[in-house]
Amino acid sequence: MRPPIILTRRELYDLVWSKPMRDVAADLGISDVGLSKVCERHRVPRPEQGYWNKKIAGQKVKQTLFAETNDASINRVEIRGALSQVPEAARQVIEKAKAARKRLTQPRPSIEPTPEPITEPHKAILRTAKALRKGPPDRNGGVRAFGEGLCGIGVASVRVERAISFLDALARALENSGLLLVATGQAMSVSADGDEAVFTLKERTHQEKHDPTGEELAAEEQRQKKLAKTHGRVSPWLASIGDRAYPEFDTVYTGEFIFQVDGYSDGVRRRWADGKTQTVERLLDDIVTGIVALLAARKQAREEREARQREWKEQERRRALARRRAEREKERVTYIRSVLELNDEADRLREWLDRPEIKNALEIGGNFARLVSWAKERISTLEATTAPENLDEDLKAKKLFPETDDLADALEELPDDPAYW
Secondary structure (H helix, E strand, O other): OOOOEEEEHHHHHHHHOOOOHHHHHHHHOOOHHHHHHHHHHOOOOOOOOOHHHHHHOOOOOOOOOOOOOOOHHHHEEEEOOOOOOOOHHHHHHHHHHHHHHHHOOOOOOOOOOOOOOOOOOOHHHHHHHHHHHHOOOOOOOEEEEOOOOOOOEEEEHHHHHHHHHHHHHHHHHHHHOOOOOEEOOOOEEEEEOOEEEEEEEEEEEEEEEOOOOHHHHHHHHHHHHHHHHHHOOOOHHHHOOOOOOOOOEEEEEEEEEEEEEOOOOOOOOOEEEOOOOOOOOOOHHHHHHHHHHHHHHHHHHHHHHHHHHHHHHHHHHHHHHHHHHHHHHHHHHHHHHHHHHHHHHHHHHHHHHOOHHHHHHHHHOHHHHHHHHHHHHHHHHHHHHOOHHHHHHHHHHHOOOOOOOOHHHHHHOOOOOOOOO
8 A cells, every 4th residue: 555645734835836736636646626625624725726827828826825834733734645545556557557548649539428339349248239239128128138148237228339339348448458358147257367357337227106108007907807806805905916007116227327346446446437527438448447456456465365374374384383392392301201210220220239238138049039130131121221222213213303304393393483483
């Protein structure tokens, strides 16, 4: 995310009096209306309307004087542009697209909302175009293209060619950006590097109370008479049974197209619609840039998630190694203590056998002689058990000291200190 722009009131004043507001606003990443609000909020005087035209024409203009203030909250100006909350990858896509448009010597031709029928639609929307053109309108005058291999749109029949023209231009513009439009049946999608953007094109509709015709009223009266003949009388509940001769509401198509990308946005614009002075056709470049930026944002978010998962797994691996190392250390302590106990036992047996009274009593024979003989054998057994070569084999079997060529075990022998890692 881009950090906010921090200015003083004086710096903002110098900016807005150095060039037109729209240029300053573009540099700051906000609209000129937004910049005007910032100036008002921080009591920064700005040029009146027509100031720059007069100045360019050589007319005399007046610059409002700057007034200092001791209010620290007003003196500190924090500006968060539209792109400040956008992921870095998406911001680069948007700024690159803006720079490319500025380099155009002539404006790119826009698609008119009432185009001539396209004879060869893009292959990605060919089936949708056929479905819209051949599909019979419903009772509200709408035509739908939903189903396998279709783009999942519904528009008024009188605007079928407009929808086809827009979809064709969209598919070609996306293709120029390296993206393939795919009709998913209920919507459309594009993919890049495993990340997907799903989007829809709709015509705005609203519901209006149906005004039945005389024929519909007559048909409904006949329907209710049949119900009365069957059931004796017609209650409001009974009248609601079955299909009425006319609907309660009509769906009215407004002619306003809406293009929207599904799912989370990460601060990237994902909705474009017809307005008082704009159409989705004339916003096509912005739409394609928005889709590319959204894919870039989703890729960045995915890579960050994967990096966090890898980091978590690595930390978990090291925690597991630390636990194994601690357990092994306990086992080593227990093991060496057992070795020392065996050595102590052998030393005590030797000390006992060397005592004069034991040597002098050997002539007694019998069970005492057998005990002495067993003690000597016990010493031999203990010495064999604690012999270095036998201990080495035993340690290998118990894996108390990992082999150096086993990386995972070797890591266990490293210090359990975060600073070391």
